[in-house]
Amino acid sequence: MGTDRLKKLLSHQQGILSKIALGVPLSEVLTEICSSIEQIIDDESARCSILSVKGQQLFHCAAPNIHPEYCSLLNGVYIGPKVGSCGTTAFSKSRTIVENIETSPLWEDFKDLALKFGLKSCWSTPIFSTQADLLGTFAIYHSTPKSPSKQDLELIDFFVHFSSIALEKSNEFNKAKQLLANLQQSNEKFKAFTKVMPDLILILSEEGIYTDVYGTSNELLLDSSKDLIGQSVKDLLSQDDAQMIMDVIKKTLSTNETQIFEYELAVPKGNIVFEGRAAALDHYHPNSPTKRHVVWMARDISIKKKAEQEVHKLAFYDPLTNLPNRRMLSDKLSTCVESIKRNKNIGALLFLDLDNFKRINDSLGHSAGDEVLVELSKRLSAIIKGSDTLARAGGDEFIILLKHVGENTQQASIECKIVAKEIQRAFHDKFEVGNLAFQVSCSIGICLIDSVNAQAGNILKFADTAMYRSKNKGGNSSSFYDPALQTLLEKQTELETDIVRAIASDEFCAYFQPQVNTYGDVIGAEALIRWNHPQKGLIAANEFIPIAEQYGLIQKLQNIVLHDICILINELKADNIIDDSFSVSINISQSQFNSSNLKGELFSTINKFDIRAQQIKLEITESMLSSDIDYTIRQMKELIAAGFLFSIDDFGTGYSCLAYLSAFPVKELKIDKSFIDKILDSTVGFNIAQTIISLGKSLNLEVVAEGVETTEQYDLLKKMNIDAMQGYLIARPMDKEGYAKWHSANTNAQ
Numbered sequence: 001m002g003t004d005r006l007k008k009l010l011s012h013q014q015g016i017l018s019k020i021a022l023g024v025p026l027s028e029v030l031t032e033i034c035s036s037i038e039q040i041i042d043d044e045s046a047r048c049s050i051l052s053v054k055g056q057q058l059f060h061c062a063a064p065n066i067h068p069e070y071c072s073l074l075n076g077v078y079i080g081p082k083v084g085s086c087g088t089t090a091f092s093k094s095r096t097i098v099e100n101i102e103t104s105p106l107w108e109d110f111k112d113l114a115l116k117f118g119l120k121s122c123w124s125t126p127i128f129s130t131q132a133d134l135l136g137t138f139a140i141y142h143s144t145p146k147s148p149s150k151q152d153l154e155l156i157d158f159f160v161h162f163s164s165i166a167l168e169k170s171n172e173f174n175k176a177k178q179l180l181a182n183l184q185q186s187n188e189k190f191k192a193f194t195k196v197m198p199d200l201i202l203i204l205s206e207e208g209i210y211t212d213v214y215g216t217s218n219e220l221l222l223d224s225s226k227d228l229i230g231q232s233v234k235d236l237l238s239q240d241d242a243q244m245i246m247d248v249i250k251k252t253l254s255t256n257e258t259q260i261f262e263y264e265l266a267v268p269k270g271n272i273v274f275e276g277r278a279a280a281l282d283h284y285h286p287n288s289p290t291k292r293h294v295v296w297m298a299r300d301i302s303i304k305k306k307a308e309q310e311v312h313k314l315a316f317y318d319p320l321t322n323l324p325n326r327r328m329l330s331d332k333l334s335t336c337v338e339s340i341k342r343n344k345n346i347g348a349l350l351f352l353d354l355d356n357f358k359r360i361n362d363s364l365g366h367s368a369g370d371e372v373l374v375e376l377s378k379r380l381s382a383i384i385k386g387s388d389t390l391a392r393a394g395g396d397e398f399i400i401l402l403k404h405v406g407e408n409t410q411q412a413s414i415e416c417k418i419v420a421k422e423i424q425r426a427f428h429d430k431f432e433v434g435n436l437a438f439q440v441s442c443s444i445g446i447c448l449i450d451s452v453n454a455q456a457g458n459i460l461k462f463a464d465t466a467m468y469r470s471k472n473k474g475g476n477s478s479s480f481y482d483p484a485l486q487t488l489l490e491k492q493t494e495l496e497t498d499i500v501r502a503i504a505s506d507e508f509c510a511y512f513q514p515q516v517n518t519y520g521d522v523i524g525a526e527a528l529i530r531w532n533h534p535q536k537g538l539i540a541a542n543e544f545i546p547i548a549e550q551y552g553l554i555q556k557l558q559n560i561v562l563h564d565i566c567i568l569i570n571e572l573k574a575d576n577i578i579d580d581s582f583s584v585s586i587n588i589s590q591s592q593f594n595s596s597n598l599k600g601e602l603f604s605t606i607n608k609f610d611i612r613a614q615q616i617k618l619e620i621t622e623s624m625l626s627s628d629i630d631y632t633i634r635q636m637k638e639l640i641a642a643g644f645l646f647s648i649d650d651f652g653t654g655y656s657c658l659a660y661l662s663a664f665p666v667k668e669l670k671i672d673k674s675f676i677d678k679i680l681d682s683t684v685g686f687n688i689a690q691t692i693i694s695l696g697k698s699l700n701l702e703v704v705a706e707g708v709e710t711t712e713q714y715d716l717l718k719k720m721n722i723d724a725m726q727g728y729l730i731a732r733p734m735d736k737e738g739y740a741k742w743h744s745a746n747t748n749a750q
């Protein structure tokens, strides 16, 4: 290249590059490129055009000295293997030199157009980006057929390079512009969304700082004058509320899962129920990308919640009395049945129907009837425990669901009978309506629910049937669905009445069974209650103790036994055949043990006879230890402090809480008779007895075997190092006089 030409080239290059750098519009830069090459190239007739490729088409970007009509007719031409010089170049991605347009097969379809505008030769070069993508074509036309010299081609390559820079730069610029436009659009959308959203949207940092607030501003959480941003949930909310929010943040960030939950906040406006959604938000602050956040959406659903509650109330409650209705009762019954099946205990359903309600309604009108029903619902509610359900089934029918009335049928039926009596007591007082007062009564049908009969659908029917049985008896009574149960209960009720009568006529007394040590010394006796029935003869304890206990009569019986114990001790003392180490055991039942009155009751009797507490041993069963351990220990300690001794009866049969045994301040363990029965012919029986004896020794307790019937048992137990024995072998339980005689006969002269 000549120096002149080189100089020209350099000055043009400078002009072009500075235009590109300054961001001059693309068409201007490309026009400059075209004009420059036209000026520098040897032939004056040279005309340059630059086309860009878009998809499969070519478009003119610059061709300052070619007729605009020619350009516009070719604009948008589809590239292909025979589409003039540029179309072919774009198609083959390689340079196409056409010396003579008129004769070139590539120009067959376009030559007329080119010739019309005096264009006879065309050299086209592809323009590639730095990534080797095709950006366009660069063409030089001449008005005579012509082929390029080596210098021409060098020059073309120079300008193609500039064109590539200009096109690429412009593409990048356009892309950035597009990106910015998209960003602006989504920003506008986001602003519009947050404006119409009824929700509060927060961005909270991992530490619980309100970082951003959108949507329904802060009004939901704060007075509108204050600003949430920058404050911590811990400073703004109560401790519990803040803790709840912190827990959700923690869970959201640790699981990376969106959390959906409901929560209630106490805010200045009052208590608001929200539906919350929280999702993890990473890289929220580009400057500290490791800092984690959550986006938290809170929707005020208080109104919806309230409406739901209203609907629930209408659907499940009786509007007159506010009691659960039949539907709610059915639900509760199903749940109750399920739990009974699992826990194998017994529940009950009581169906109540007023006997003479129709009369009130007919004579005084419905509003008077309603008043009676409301008053009755109050009286009945006062009887029902929190865990049980009282429902109004419609009209003058009420249903009571008792979840737990006992572990066995006997207990359950007695408990139900007691509840039925309480219900009937609720009718004792007249119902006042205006100036009038009415005596109302009800018929009750009872159906026990146990794991066998448990079918929710039948239970209501059964209780209803039983209720009709009460109606047939003339009303104002209760009946069980199960006739066998009905008979059993009638018998029990009879027994209860009989016990009450028998107490008054002094038919109970204590029998005494001695306890001896392995040297044959009498060390004590157990008092066992007996009923001297005028018709039935002597009745053993097991036949009436459970009934007495359930009907609350046990205390009276206990006092009789203790009374007899005191008389006996005083007699034996007077005969000088016992010393202070002799003690008499008395059986204490669960309900007595639980009573805070126990100590008072015991002292009120023994004080009368001047007996010391040390001579009374309280026998409680092992199962009584397992209920409320703290209470049990407290109660025992108090009685021990007062001087009484403790023995654990039926040891080995309960849910032995061996772990606690050392915590209970007892003096003695009594091995249950069932193990003594098996001690000779079963290794299990032997092993258990042996274990209890060793246990007793290790805890420094005395161990007594009860129910010893044979000399073989006696000998074996003696070998096993038992402390004392009680049983028919030594003596059967005897009345006071019998015992005193036996004792003096069996005491070595002192």
Ligand code: C2E
Pocket: 513, 527, 528, 529, 540, 541, 542, 545, 558, 561, 586, 587, 588, 589, 649, 650, 706, 707, 708, 709, 726, 727, 728, 729, 733
């Ligand atoms: P328990 O406390 O285990 O009393 C021992 C029972 O076994 C007594 O029956 C006694 O007569 C019987 N027995 C004693 N030695 C033998 C023997 O060698 N063979 C056989 N087969 N039986 C023997 P009882 O008097 O019928 O008392 C039964 C249960 O009634 C007692 O069991 C006790 O739990 C309760 N009981 C008895 N009297 C009272 C009392 O005054 N108050 C309380 N709350 N419960 C009492």
Ligand code: CA
Pocket: 526, 587, 619, 649
């Ligand atoms: Ca006992």
Ligand code: CA
Pocket: 649, 650, 670, 672, 673, 706
């Ligand atoms: Ca026992």
